[in-house]
Amino acid sequence: MDKLLNSSWFVKIIAFLLALMMYTIVTMETQEEAANRSIFSKMYTESETIQDVEITPYFDEKQYVLTDLPSSVDITLTGSSRLITKATKVDKEVEAYIDLTNEDPGNKRVKVNVRGLPEGVKAKVKPEYVDVILHKKVTKEMPVNVDLKNTRKLPEGYTAGDVEFSPKSVKVTGPEGMINQISFITGFVDVGDADEPIRTKVPLRAYNQQGDLIDVQVSPETAEVSVPIKKPKKTVPISIRTSGELEEGLSIASITSDPNEITLTGTTTSLDKYDSFKEISIDLSKIKKDTTLTVDVPVPDGIESVSVKEVSVSIDVEDEEVTRTFEDVPLTLLGTTDEKKATILDPEDGAVDVTVKGKKSTLDLLQKSDLEGILDVSQLEEGTHEVKIDWKNPADIDLTDTVQEASVEIQTETSSQ
Structure with missing residues (x-):
């Protein structure tokens, strides 16, 4: 054993085996951790679709106008639920956009890009491309x-x-x-x-x-x-009413107003009552001669307004025609001589009652002596004749109803002998 331990080859072999065992153990632990991480990742990765995300176009808005751009796209986000929640609920910076900043006018098919996502979140856009038109502004x-x-x-x-x-x-x-x-x-x-x-x-x-x-x-x-x-309006003529009476011997020649029409404003029902405007009245007892008055115009009940506040009313008067009789106005014979005599047989006594007609002011100045009836016999021969009476009278007097002829007898000096 000691010999083996003292052998360099034996020690090298033992070291190699120990190293191999350590490598195997480490490799097995790494693969297990990777597997565990993969399982963890699959457990906590999800997808969420954000619908109707408005597309933001980028282009030179001073020179161009963009049309036909779809209003929105759908974006599907993939990543951990934490990051997706952060993107959609916290940051809220997800933006879909198209970039036309370097494009010329015309029809374009451009890709819809997404930005504003946290790292680790992927996005898929539907539709991925849009067709737009870039016009000259x-x-x-x-x-x-x-x-x-x-x-x-x-x-x-x-x-x-x-x-x-x-x-x-x-x-x-x-x-x-x-x-x-x-x-x-x-x-x-x-x-x-x-x-x-x-x-x-x-x-x-x-x-x-x-x-x-x-x-x-x-x-x-x-x-x-x-x-x-x-508002409803109606124009009607002005009709002046009168009260009181003129003094004796005067009569109205005319009554006129300026303007002679008036416009009324009111409801249709109230206007239907008016064919003429009779709300202005003049007191004739105060009129002695031709007179012009300025009269206020009243606003009748039911009428909202009138077109004029006052009118000018002109009253022209004239003397009344009256009749007067002058009794026993003598007739005058014209054309008699010492040799030619004339006798008025009819009217008896050579006088007639004269009825005259004219303005009172004229007749008030007329005297009986102003009336003269002339019988011209200068051309008549002896005998009885009907002779026209030539009435000499002032102007503006009517003698129509007065006797116009007389019966005259002519005698000459020869006949009387």
């Missing part, structure tokens, strides 16, 4: 219009006035092709059932010639709008 200034909706639904008699709005123009920004399709920029105001003026803000939208909405950016997005709502 165009901005154009265009006029604005505001249209009214449901005007037929306004209350009876109500109407919408001229619309006032601001701004009058806006800037529209979007893909060049879409901008070229825009026909008009319009906002809409619903006036149905409105009985008071409308002041509101309305969104402004772009439309093509067919009236289809075009999805572009409008700036500003809204317009301030004012719509006057006009």
Whole structure:
């Protein structure tokens, strides 16, 4: 035994066997630990799908507009439950994005990338690729219009006035092709059932010639709008009423007003009662001559307002025509000579009652002596004749009903001998 222990070969063999045994033991322990780790990993690794994750596009927004981008994707995360919980519930930094920063305009198929994940978590995107269009951005200034909706639904008699709005123009920004399709920029105001003026803000939208909405950016997005709502109105003639009486001898020649019409505002039912406006009255007992008065216009019950607050009323008066009789007005013979005599047979006594007609002011100044009936016999021969009476009277006096002829007998000196 001592010889074996003193032998170098024996010691080398023993050392080799010991080393081999140690290697085997270590190798067996490593494989067992690896197996244990694999089992542990399988026990604590899971998957979770985040649905409807919005896609964030990155591109030069000053020069381009992106269209046709899907609104979202689904992302399936794989990793330990702890890390997945950290990503979805704690950090909340998971982002789906596409990168077009170095792309030119046109149709693109780009990969959807994911970032914001903790180390050790893998992500799978569905769909993995999306198709988009990168357009050249165009901005154009265009006029604005505001249209009214449901005007037929306004209350009876109500109407919408001229619309006032601001701004009058806006800037529209979007893909060049879409901008070229825009026909008009319009906002809409619903006036149905409105009985008071409308002041509101309305969104402004772009439309093509067919009236289809075009999805572009409008700036500003809204317009301030004012719509006057006009209440029922009716225009009727003014009819002046009178009270009291003119003094004796005067009569009304005319009564006129300026204006001669008035516009009433109120409900349809109240307006239906008016064919003329008879709410203005004049006291004739105070009128002595042609007069012009300024009269306040009352607002009748049931009427909300009138178009004028006062009117000018002109009253023109004239003398009344009266009749007066002057008795025994003598007739005057004209054309008699010493050789030619004339006798009035009828009317007896050579005088008639004269009835005159005219304005009272004129007749008040008329005297009996102002009336003269002349019988011209200068051309008559001997005998009895019916002679027309030539009445000499002041102007503006009517003698129509007065005797117009007289019976005259002519005698000559020869016949008397």
